[in-house]
Amino acid sequence: MKKVIVLLTFVLGTTFANAQAFEGKGDSKFQVGANFQDNGTGIVTTYDTGLGENFSVGFTATYILGVEETINADFDDRVDVRARFNANLGSVFQLGDQVDIYPGLSLGLRNFGGHLGTRYFFTDGFGIFMEFAVPLAKYDNSDLTAAEELNNQFVFSIGASFNL
16 A cells, blocks of 8 residues: 555656646647636636746637526627736746746727636646636726626636646
């Protein structure tokens, strides 16, 4: 039993030692997951590429699948695409190679917003992410319908992260 524990510790330690959450310029990440918000849930994809040691740019695309039946939401109410900028701070806070924390800003079809996310990589190519996003300035400041509010509210996302 002791040999099995030692072997398992060695294998996991070797796997975790090779994981890299953010490597800087040229590093590319793809994420896919679920987003949760008021009146609906959906899918989210992100792509980020490193431009420097601690910053990256990319895009986010979301589509809200499960919308409350009382909301008459068309396709254009459910979809949003955003350009984004991240400050990758895992190395700044010396969190180790497997962890990255990334606050950032995004400019989308519906609003200008901010996000705060974290990634944890189990291996060099696969990890998980969690992200919170909130609109900072909406393009339309009038009273929004429930369908227009779908992409103008606090959103929580969680899913898988991949090194490309």
